[in-house]
Amino acid sequence: MKKRFLWTIFGFSVMIKAVRKPMTLFRLFEKPPTYIRESEMEALSKNQIPSWLKLDHAAIIYPPTTSRRIAAMFRLSVSLDHTVDKDILKAALQNTLRRIPSFGYRLRQGLFWWYFTRLDAEPEIKDDANNPMLRIDEKRNRYYLFRLRCYENRIALEVYHALADGTGGLTFLMTLTAEYLRLKCNDPIEYSDIVLNPSDAPDPEEYEDSYIRFSRKAGAMEQSTRAYHVPGAEEDPHILNLITGKIPLDELKSTAKAYNCHITSFLCAVMIDAIQQIQEENAQKKHPIIISVPVNLRQFYPTKTLRNFSSYLFVGIDPKLGHYSFDEIVSQVSGQMSLLATEKRMNAKMTANVQMTNNIFFRAIPTFIKKPILSVGELLMGDRCCSNSLSNLGYVSLPDTLEKHIDRLNFMLGRPRAKPGSTTCVGYGNNLYITFSRKIKETDTEKYFFQKLVQLNIPVEIESNHRS
Amino acid sequence: MSYCVNCGVKLADSEPVCPLCQTPVINPNQPTDTHRAYPDHMDRFPQKHINRMFVFRLAWLVAGIVSATFLLCDFFTAGSIGWSVYVVLGVLFIGSVASAFCFASVYAAVILSAGCTLALLAIIAWMNSGWKWFVYLAAPFTLILGVLFFVCILTIKKKIKSLLRGIAVCLLVCAVALIAIEILTDLYGGQLVHLYWSIYPCVPISVIAIGLFILSFNKKLLAEIKKRTFI
Structure with a gap:
């Protein structure tokens, strides 16, 4: 009896192997x-x-x-x-x-x-x-x-x-x-x-x-609400407008230090201030102004991975409560950053993501059904919940042998799906290169952003991909 | 190196106007042959590659199998071929129309489709000895629909200077077609021509068409609507 049972199991395993091998579609069943x-x-x-x-x-x-x-x-x-x-x-x-x-x-x-x-x-x-x-x-x-x-x-x-x-x-x-x-x-x-x-x-x-x-065991997704989007006339789908500002790092650092915050928090605050100004000029109904800030998880965990290993956090203000002065915005953003950008919070978000994708029922949904579900989910929980994004790649320090040949670095994001634009920055040499990529014609966010920096005595040099 | 007099930012030499506020740069000392940050060349979207011949062959293969199955089922169950002829005619019709849209230009495809429809209806009329309904109702009805589709495609494809004006013309043609259909049914029924039901859809359609036509001239309002409704 036992022998027959073992032979049956062996027969089944051979059959499964014979079917599985030529079928690339079922590769997920193999060991990842x-x-x-x-x-x-x-x-x-x-x-x-x-x-x-x-x-x-x-x-x-x-x-x-x-x-x-x-x-x-x-x-x-x-x-x-x-x-x-x-x-x-x-x-x-x-x-x-x-x-x-x-x-x-x-x-x-x-x-x-x-x-x-x-x-x-x-x-x-x-x-x-x-x-x-x-x-x-x-x-x-x-x-x-x-x-x-x-x-x-x-x-x-x-x-x-x-x-x-x-x-x-x-x-x-x-x-x-x-x-x-x-x-x-x-x-x-x-x-x-x-x-x-x-x-x-x-x-x-x-x-x-x-x-x-x-990832650990306790996962928690962040609650998100609809954020204000800067209005504007959308460009043709193949056009992406880029404006890059070159800012001296020393002056930016000293100004951020005067406000008692990091450079990323300071830039976020300037952006929120710019968007608040646009909302006050255009919109009658006030929505929260939220900036999505990607966080590099390598700062928390020892990994050499070159694939995706980042998360994000939302910082912002709610203008329904009244007008925020620049000082108030800086303290709000700085406080939210220090509260949210912690290993525990990031791990909870990462774990929630892993738990969701490891759910057996979710995994068993075919791709053609999963695609619209994930697409709508991203639309509702992604771009809809942030007014803009600010991705800071940090300061790039290179060996001297390389640095003598490299004049500048630049980092930018492509056309966003639902929000009007996204912002990126990278530090190199004594400069910070901040690039706004947008799909709308209007330049109000960039204009108020850079004008605010000029008001704060931070010189800015601008270049764009203007078309002749 | 120039500064924008409005924003106060320094501008790269390649910028003829301030990218933030569009204020022109007036600097007599600005070098003329400056290095542009980006080239003029624009990338294009990837093209969709559809193998039309493969789709055509596959569609006809499926149609052939379906027709043969129905013919055989009909023959083995009833002992003769009866109702399955209509199925085969329907499959042939769909195949011909799909092939016309696959290979011919859209205008030729519309004319061919109208011709196929007429041929199908004529065969059905011949099989049932009922030429009257074909001559007085089906053929004119098909022709009206053919003309309607032809005009709509022509106006939308050529855009007649603006898409909105094209849509307005299409709506007006639809209204006229509705009136023509009512006249046709009245004549076929041997009644006096009396416009009754076609008035109800024609009035709102015409109002919308005229509204769109007027709106198409107001570029400022159109830009404002586009600005407020973009997702």
Whole structure:
């Protein structure tokens, strides 16, 4: 009897294996190679890059919200001290992709989830455009989810957000730039956390899903309400208006210090003040002014992952309660930041996300049904709940060997889905580069933002992608 | 290096006007051949690639299988072919119309569709020996609908200077078509032409059409509506 039972189990397991292997659609039933335990890390050979990867828990939201015209993209660029040589850049890109293989994947739709499969083709280098971060044409881009662009002395990397976050993108771009400079100028390069050595083997921890590793048991989603959106006439879908302000860091730091807050809180306060001014001029019914601030979770957890590992928090004011002076806004924002940007809060949010996506009933919903559910959910809980976003990549400190060739850095986000615009900033050298990307024609937010900085005796230099 | 006299910000040399407030830069010492921050080239959206021939072949294969199944079922159950002819005719009709829209221009497709409809109705009339309803009702009705679709597609595709004006013309044509249909049914029933039911939809449709036509000239109001209603 026992023997017959064992033979039946064996027969079933063979049948299941025979069915499962050729069916790529059911790959989710296989063991996920994204999160690798320490004991397994050694077992994984250095050259053994997974043929497919699950999307990380933050990336899950991006494929359902991607349409033919809108995709969550971000862009990082470096301006060098000389004109870029495309052939050398191509060689550098190949070396960088070998070192950071998580960028060499294409997105596929499975029966229950989206997933990445490895690519072998060589990516192309494109010319820069006036309207960057347009949705990638996968076929023309050889299915890569990033686009490398080149314009005079500038190298720009545009990344689909499902692939990596700002820190991952920055590491890729800096490694690429260092490799390019090594090949071009033959200079010795000093490697660091964000400048990886292309001759090293890729570390499996670099493409793990750190959300699973660090999430705990108690999850809590943040309550969110409808936020005020600056009104404006929408541009054609392929147009993105960009305005970049170059601000001296010393003066910005000293002003923020005078208000007893960090630079991010100070910039958020200036933005809220600008939006409050617009709301008072235009709207009769007052809605809360809320800024979404992405938080890099690497500051709380020891991980080397180059994929998405960030969360966000909402800070803002409720103008229904009356007019807020600038001092009041700064103290509100600063207080909310210190209250919300803690490891415990961030972990609760991260855990809630992991718990939701691990729910067996949610997992069992086919992709074609999951797509509209997630899309509507993102619309209601994402852009609808914030007036603008301020993504601060932080200060980028580079080794001297690299810094002498790099004049400036820039970071920007693509066309937002529902809110009128988004804002990003990055510090490099003695400057902070803050970029407003917007889909509306009106420039009121940027105008009041920069005018406020000028009023506070902080000089600003402006450039844009104006069309002739 | 110039400053905006309105905003007080420093402007990059490549900026001919202040990007924040559109105030022109007047600086005689400004260099003329400046480095632009972004090139003029604009990216375009990815094109949708539809293999029309594959869709066409697949549609006809499915239609063939469906027709054959119905014919066989009819033959084996009744011993002769009767009702299944109508199913086959219907499938042929849908296939022809879909093929016309797949390969011909939209105007030719509308004319071909009207022709197919007439042919289908004529065959049904011939099979049932009922030419009267075809000649006096079905054929004119099909022609009216064909003309209506043709005019609507023409006005919307050509936009007649503005989309709103195109929609207004389409609505007016719809109102006229409704009146024509009522006249046609009255004549077929052997009654005197007396406009009764077509007046009720025609009046609001005409009012909306005239409203849209007037609105299309007020660009300021249109911009304001667009501004307030964008999502």
